Amino acid sequence: MADRRSALRDTLKVANDALLATLNTLDSPEWNSPSPNDGWSAKDTLAHITSIEERERMQIRAILGEGEFPTDDVNIYNERMIAERRGWTVEQLLAELAKSREATLAILDGIGEEDLDHYFDHPRRGRLTVAGIYEHIAEHTGRHAADIAAVRPTS
Numbered sequence: 001m002a003d004r005r006s007a008l009r010d011t012l013k014v015a016n017d018a019l020l021a022t023l024n025t026l027d028s029p030e031w032n033s034p035s036p037n038d039g040w041s042a043k044d045t046l047a048h049i050t051s052i053e054e055r056e057r058m059q060i061r062a063i064l065g066e067g068e069f070p071t072d073d074v075n076i077y078n079e080r081m082i083a084e085r086r087g088w089t090v091e092q093l094l095a096e097l098a099k100s101r102e103a104t105l106a107i108l109d110g111i112g113e114e115d116l117d118h119y120f121d122h123p124r125r126g127r128l129t130v131a132g133i134y135e136h137i138a139e140h141t142g143r144h145a146a147d148i149a150a151v152r153p154t155s
Contacts, residue, residue, distance in 0.1 A: 004116055005108055008134040012108075015138040016101055019049070019145040023094070025152060027126050031090060033151035037144075041091065042151040044082050050096040051081035053104050056095055056137055058132050063120045108134060 023046065031043040040048065055070055055077060062069035068075070085093060116131035 002134050004113060004131060005111070008108060008116075008131065008138075009105060011138045012101070012134065012141075014104065015141040015145070019141050019148075020105055022145045022149045023098055026148070030151050035147045036150050040082065042148045043093070044086070045144050045148050046090070046093050046097070047082045047085035047088070049141060050077055050100055051085065052078065052140070053100045053137060057104055057107060059120070059128065060133055063118050063130055063133075064111065064115060064127070068113075069120055069122075104134075104137065 026042060031046075032041050034040070035042050035045045037045055037048075056072070058067060058070050061067045085096075088096075111130070116134075117129055119127050119129040121131075122128050
């Protein structure tokens with residue numbers, strides 16, 4: 001059986017590559033176009049993607065006994081993080097995205113296969129395993145890549 005950490009790494013890479021391919025199709029004016037995320041532009045959606053992985057890394061660390069599980073409301077967290085990044089350039093957001101993904105993969109590379117099954121019973125989302133959070137990161141990246149792609153006019 002293949003190493004689950006390698007499979008998760010591959011899944012994250014596919015999602016990230018698809019996101020970057022989508023981002024490379026946008027013209028400057030499209031970054032300010034409204035996305036399907038109410039109140040967010042394409043650039044705001046990218047800012048969300050770049051910032052949310054820190055929260056998910058906090059969840060992983062907490063599950064592994066390295067800190068507290070974040071308890072603040074995720075919607076308030078998202079709005080705060082996006083507001084902090086509204087003045088950033090797309091290049092700054094892309095640099096943060098790369099750095100964030102590197103930190104996410106570093107945790108994955110530093111844990112054992114058995115750690116992927118450690119979990120936290122979240123009051124709203126149910127049981128969250130470390131592997132499940134990594135899967136969610138990939139799915140979440142893909143979902144928001146589609147939201148960003150949606151700002152492009154169809155011809």
